[in-house]
Amino acid sequence: MRHIISVLLENEPGALSRVVGLFSQRNYNIDSLTVAPTEDQSLSRLTVTTSGDGARIEQITKHLNKLVDVVKLVDLTEGAHIERELMLIKAKASGAQRAEIARTVDIFRGQIVDLTATVLTIQITGAGDKLDAFIAALGESVVLEVARTGVSGIARGDKTLAL
């Protein structure tokens, strides 16, 4: 099963490499990874999506917790949560194609953020499967380039991941 694990990490040199190293060292897979400082400059928030059965995910969270740089973590998939990913995508678009692409962008609640005579650049946010669906809707022949941020997430309701 797919899991989204969010980690509060000391914002120290080498901390990120310890997390990434742990995954490769213990043969755990990383589907996506995002990391950036939080409102507290001494902390980074890292979100990793991975997959495995219950025992494997338990080992992953235990080993993450053992890293001295890891302050706190949560497996967001254990409860109700919001998951978002941002994608920038370049599409080949000239003539009649342009209107059709614009309509698709509308349906997916995306935005056109840049354009030239032949290329549209689109921004779209949502859960991963929505982004996948958008790429499929555009069609392979149209897509020139895709830049995805990887999953970021947060629990629903009053629950927080904070110190």
Add this chain to the structure above:
Amino acid sequence: MEQLSGGEALIRALHDEGVELLFGYPGGAVLHIYDALFQQDKVEHILVRHEQAATHAADGYARATGKPGVVLVTSGPGATNAITGIATAYMDSIPMVVISGQVESRMIGSDAFQETDMVGVSRPIVKHSFMVQSAADIPAVVKKAFHIASTGRPGPVVIDVPKDATDPKLKIDYEYPQDIKLRSYQVPSKGHSGQIKKAVEVLLGAKRPMIYTGGGVIQGEGCEELTQLTRTLGYPITNTLMGLGAYPSTDKQFLGMLGMHGTYEANMAMHHCDVLLAVGARFDDRVTNSDTSQFCPDATILHVDIDPAAISKTVTADVPIVGPVQSVLREMLDQLDKSDQSVDDQALNAWWKQIDQWREKKCLAVAPAEGGIIKPQQAIQALYELTEGDAFISSDVGQHQMFAAQHYGFDKPRRWINSGGLGTMGFGFPAAMGVQLAFPDALSVCVTGEGSFMMNQQEFATCMQYGLPIKIVCLNNEALGMVKQWQDMQYGGRHSHSTYSESLPDFIKLAEAYGHVGVRIERADELHSKMKEALAMKDKLVFIDVLVDPTEHVYPMAIKGGAMKDMVLSKTERT
């Protein structure tokens, strides 16, 4: 406040941390530190002859004393030479602090002379590491490093120190922190009482109980509590290779070591038990025999460990208890005392009867060889008798290690010093130096094989320099015996690159070349007398070259892919 340079602050911080001894080897990046060492006399430095030996010596010191071992090496090759020793300590959870020099900060990343990314190279084999940013960091970093290395599940910590941070011209205000708080590092102080209660209930309800304990009991100073608990219950107990000495081997409840080369009775009792209490052990594949689905099929498993990640890693625990073994075992004893349940004596008697039958097999008995040939087991037995089971035994890796573990009975913890997890040949001799330096008046013996010994033989020179009267018992079978045994058993006897008898050195002359004494023992009838003479040379290092039967195998041996009950018992018998 006192003004110190980074180099001075580093050495002073070690002293303030209570470090008396460090093992090291100088080089360009640590010259400032070495100069600071030279100008003080509080911390003693032992100059080894290879950085790997520095780490093993510090490791041996740590295993024998329980205090963290400390190592100082230069950047680049000095640091990479230390890697094997760091990995060895990591696998066996040994507290160690390794200080490595680094090129100047402004040069980092430029492929400067003797630059290696030590933090990167060592990352998978350390508990944590620090890269010092400036001299002012040093006191707090040292404090944190020792705290992390020696608490919780211990392990090695690396401190990488760029040369400019130790510049003698740059002074800092020195103050050693009293204590340190790390918001991201907390160690459990006790186990969950509810879980402990549950475990005690299951234990008391057992019909065929078994206690299985590892190195964690020794690291966690829980041996007294373990002994008390085991005696109170009257249950059988086995120790892992790492856990030998945690429970007195001469006690009748002790079934010997378990696992790949464990005793028949210990492995059979493991397989057939209905309740297994595992303490400070990690269900390593050398114990469970690789296929964990066949492991202890009938047992309810209670697992006590300070490391939550060790629990249910390879074998699922029914009652997990995360906590320091000493406090958990104390609470178990307490609850046992209060419980109105009692041990099922009838079932226990029947269980012991069964175990005694297994013991009848006498799986470790060896028939003396013909023609005066010495059996390696006999050499260990002689050592045991002559030292009255009271020596510190550091071992290398191979058949000799297993013979020592099987035939030298350890009644006390911290007496058996061996590389269990990584299985590092070359560990034994430098580890014995660390032991000897920690306990100058004790008998520090290294049981080795000629193959392992040659991996760190240069340390003869260190022993001469510091007058370390180690006794080296080399079970010389003129081969990489353990490799050869596997080739005999699994590769049709094809001894691919495991023999070298034509090219072995004369170890007696080798020892003498360094100013030590060498004694050769060739016949069974002179084994006792010659070993006695050698051990009697109290203030000399003696290399005892015991020529042993080269055809001998270590038995019992687990049958690969089987359960714990599946063992080869001799060249002609299997279970």
